[in-house]
Amino acid sequence: MLRYLKSSFWSFCSIFIRTIGSLGINKLIALYYGPNGITLYAHFQNLVSIVTTVPDGGINIGTIKFLANQDPDSQQYRQYFWAGIWLNLLCVALALALIFSFSDYYLGVFLEEVGLLQWWWIAGFGGGSLLLTYNLFLQAMLLSKRVLQWHVVSTSTMSLAGLAVVYFFGGKLSAGMLLPLLLAAQCSTFFLMLPVLTFKKLITSFRLVKVPQPVYLEIGKYMVMALSAVVCLKLTNFFVRDFVIGRLDLYETGLWQAVVRVSENYTLVYTSVIGMLYYPRMAALITEQDVLRRYVRSTFYLVMPAIAIALLLVYLLREWVLLLLFNQDFVVAEYLFSYQLLGDFFKMWSIVLTNLMVVRAHVRLYISWQIITALFYMVLVYNLVEPFGLEGITIAHAIRYGAVLVFSMVYYNKYIRL
Structure with a gap:
């Protein structure tokens, strides 16, 4: 202890x-x-x-x-x-x-x-x-x-x-x-x-x-799994940002990126805790399946209300957060928080389960999951930016990680079954 x-x-x-x-x-x-x-x-x-x-x-x-x-x-x-x-x-x-x-x-x-x-x-x-x-x-x-x-x-x-x-x-x-x-x-x-x-x-x-x-x-x-993350996440983000700059401009893209920066900062805190405390413990329990299931299940249901409360607090303080982290020019971006935070909730909750792919070295599943979700996200952005503008990107983000959460809950059902 x-x-x-x-x-x-x-x-x-x-x-x-x-x-x-x-x-x-x-x-x-x-x-x-x-x-x-x-x-x-x-x-x-x-x-x-x-x-x-x-x-x-x-x-x-x-x-x-x-x-x-x-x-x-x-x-x-x-x-x-x-x-x-x-x-x-x-x-x-x-x-x-x-x-x-x-x-x-x-x-x-x-x-x-x-x-x-x-x-x-x-x-x-x-x-x-x-x-x-x-x-x-x-x-x-x-x-x-x-x-x-x-x-x-x-x-x-x-x-x-x-x-x-x-x-x-x-x-x-x-x-x-x-x-x-x-x-x-x-x-x-x-x-x-x-x-x-x-x-x-x-x-x-x-x-x-x-x-x-x-x-x-x-x-x-592990390199192959990380490579799929580069191709399907980092390059996807680069392409999407370039697409938005082309359709809109640097200024409007900057407003969206400000909201993304806020998201990345609290997500960094969460993923750092997962990476330093949760993942090593999962790796240590990989040969003890019953203990691993109990550990994953308890973590999965424990973090859900904590994530929800934290993101609700961010939403209520969104104007203040933009002023604190940026300046008055960025306050107009507060309307982008709704779907961004919803997507972040789905993403952060699903990480508890998607880490199982890494710790169990499910290479094919991990790569397939990265490719499918990346393509799905790009298609969503392409179709939603035109009718919804900047908010279309955050809607795509929410739909993408909602689908990830549903898939991970179905696939790893035995780890979260009560």
Whole structure:
């Protein structure tokens, strides 16, 4: 019990500081650059996530599972460590090759702003993405051994460093020039954590180790699931945002993105708790099916009223939230909260069940689910934006995750049956 409370305390510290940092960055960008700046920031974050999602959501998740019970001096630990190093490098190289090959589409809106500094911008984005990816890998190693204090230091430093850059340079530089500096500040934490992990003996040797094929295949399952998330979630979000910019404009897209930013901040708190407390416990119970069922069932029904109350509070305070996190220009977006919050309720409640796909490594089901829901969402947006405008996107969001919740409740019925 004491260990659980200690873990919960460090998890709360990490989530609290990350949330404050995220809210502060959004607030400052809104003040300095308005709705247009929020749109560019969301676009930039989406680009970075295209690079980091497979490493962090695939390689690192697999690494946490396989390193958790291994001694750092063991041969198997070193094999999984080096497999993570090489696979991370491969994923970053492929993602950057994709983005740079279609630079007009992915980077055009930023490169127009920076003019003659385009190559410096591209180099900064590529180098920053690589360092950020390896920093996330180091954080995963800390989580695998439950070294939560240093994990909090790492995540908190990333958030506060990004906030500091926006505070000192916001308004002095264009939004296009500010964003690579923000990335550089966040990835600089890598140089702090590398000696920490070496001192903690979580990195025992930099001597190359021959990695057997089964190790790559084990991690590969998680990579495939994360890749489907990139293609079907991150790229989908990028395409939808680009579609909305084309149909409407940067200003209106920025109003919608402001509501999405609010959504992402409270969803971050929820998913961080799930990722740090709920998912590891599920993984530990994977061989004890009866205990796992009871744990999932109790969690599923426990979080529902908490989510509902929290989102109702957001809805009632929506105008105040927009003023607090952005400025008066964004208050007109309050009408978008209704369907956005309904979709978030469905999404957050369903996460309790959809995590079962990951922990049980149901690769085919996970990929099929990602593809179908992504296509369903794009079709909905395409058909609903014309008659409903911006609200059509939030209606599509609600319908999408309502369908996800219904499917997960039917498919995993035995885990929630009373």
